Amino acid sequence: MPAKSQVLLSWSSGKDSAWSLHILRQSKEIEVVGLLTSFNETFNRVAMHAVRRELVEEQARAAGLPLWPVPLPWPCSNDEYESRMQAVFAKARAEGISGIAFGDLHLEDIRAYRERQLNGTGLTPHFPIWSSVPALPALAREMIAGGLQAVLTCVDPRQLSPDYSGRFFDAALLDDLPESVDHCGERGEFHTFCFAGPMFDRSIPIRVGERVERDGFWFTDVEIDARLTHPSSATRAASSR
Numbered sequence: 001m002p003a004k005s006q007v008l009l010s011w012s013s014g015k016d017s018a019w020s021l022h023i024l025r026q027s028k029e030i031e032v033v034g035l036l037t038s039f040n041e042t043f044n045r046v047a048m049h050a051v052r053r054e055l056v057e058e059q060a061r062a063a064g065l066p067l068w069p070v071p072l073p074w075p076c077s078n079d080e081y082e083s084r085m086q087a088v089f090a091k092a093r094a095e096g097i098s099g100i101a102f103g104d105l106h107l108e109d110i111r112a113y114r115e116r117q118l119n120g121t122g123l124t125p126h127f128p129i130w131s132s133v134p135a136l137p138a139l140a141r142e143m144i145a146g147g148l149q150a151v152l153t154c155v156d157p158r159q160l161s162p163d164y165s166g167r168f169f170d171a172a173l174l175d176d177l178p179e180s181v182d183h184c185g186e187r188g189e190f191h192t193f194c195f196a197g198p199m200f201d202r203s204i205p206i207r208v209g210e211r212v213e214r215d216g217f218w219f220t221d222v223e224i225d226a227r228l229t230h231p232s233s234a235t236r237a238a239s240s241r
Contacts, residue, residue, distance in 0.1 A: 004031040007099040007126060008068060008092055011035035013051040013059060015150040015169055016103035016129065016184060018194035019143050021063060023128045024101060025199070030126065033097065034068045035060050036088065038081075041071035049153050049191040050219045055204070058224060062200035068092075082117065089121045099124035105131050105139075105186045133182075140174055140183040148197035151208060152190045155218045159189040165211050166220035193222050 009024065009032050011017045017035075024032050037056055039046060044053045053069075060067040070088055072081060092100070100123050104110050111127060118125050131139055150169040155162055160181055167173050169192050174183055181189045196203035209221035 004029055005098045005124075006031050006033045006096060007101050007124075008032070008034045008036040008097055009101045010103065011037045011056070011059075011067075012103065012191070013037070013046050013049050013056050013194065014103075014192040015143060015148055015194050016105065016186075018059075018103075018150070018197055018199050019146075019148060020101060020103040020128045021199040022146070022148075022197065024126075027128075030099070030101070032065065032101065034066045035063065036068040036070065036100065038070040038072050038085075040074050040076075042074040047072065048217075049193060051153055051193045051222065055193060055206075055222060055224060058204050059194070059200070062202050062204060064201060085117065086121070089118065089123055093122045097123070099126050101126040101128055103129060105129060105136060105184055106133050107186060136186065137174070137183045140169075141171065143197075144169070144171055144174075146198060148194060148199075149203070150192040150194040151206065151220070151222060153193050153220050153222055154191040156188055156190070157213075157216075157218055159187070162211070162213070162218035164190060165218040166208050195222075 007030055009017060009021055021032060024030050037046060039053055045051055046056060057067060068088065070084055072084060100118060102114050102125065104114065104127055114125050129139070152165055152167050152169060155165040160178070164173070177183060185191065195206050205225040207223045207225035209223060211218060211220045
């Protein structure tokens with residue numbers, strides 16, 4: 001059989017990138033060889049999701065993949081962002097990687113930007129869970145039915161009540177979402193951290209912390225819960241809240 005194309009997966013720490021990994025691992029043509037994540041180097045967290053770096057490192061270990069961290073200054077201009085990403089793309093090509101996969105769902109302008117970013121790099125963009133807007137409610141429920149577990153770490157209060165920050169991404173949450181809100185949060189209504197699912201060899205024990213308002217968004221802190229030592233404990237803790 002021909003060798004699979006080796007790709008990096010753009011990894012936000014959330015449900016969409018996690019589900020993309022699950023889908024790509026079923027491919028006969030593509031092999032994910034690393035998780036590519038940009039971090040705010042001042043706060044050492046994933047931008048927008050505000051997820052601690054140690055949690056992303058734990059995700060990478062649970063996925064059995066190396067983490068490709070990209071440190072970004074704060075504040076970060078678009079020119080600086082693109083410069084640092086281009087350096088990573090060049091490194092990827094030098095190591096024989098042929099593409100970058102993204103967990104984007106339906107925003108055409110975002111997809112076009114990704115494609116422009118990779119134009120001329122020798123890397124092919126992949127969009128494994130690209131969907132139509134009407135298909136997103138079913139996709140969200142497919143993720144949950146498939147065992148994915150996540151918590152909302154960021155909410156845009158202009159689109160969704162701050163009370164949703166810190167809630168778990170489950171069927172009850174989907175039932176409660178206003179009709180105006182994308183079931184997958186693709187328009188920036190919310191961002192998540194995925195702590196369990198078929199893309200991991202174990203669940204990540206977490207503790208949901210305080211909720212704070214910052215820069216016009218509501219963030220909920222998430223930490224590794226050292227009290228939970230058994231791999232299945234995160235699932236039990238989540239279901240008890």
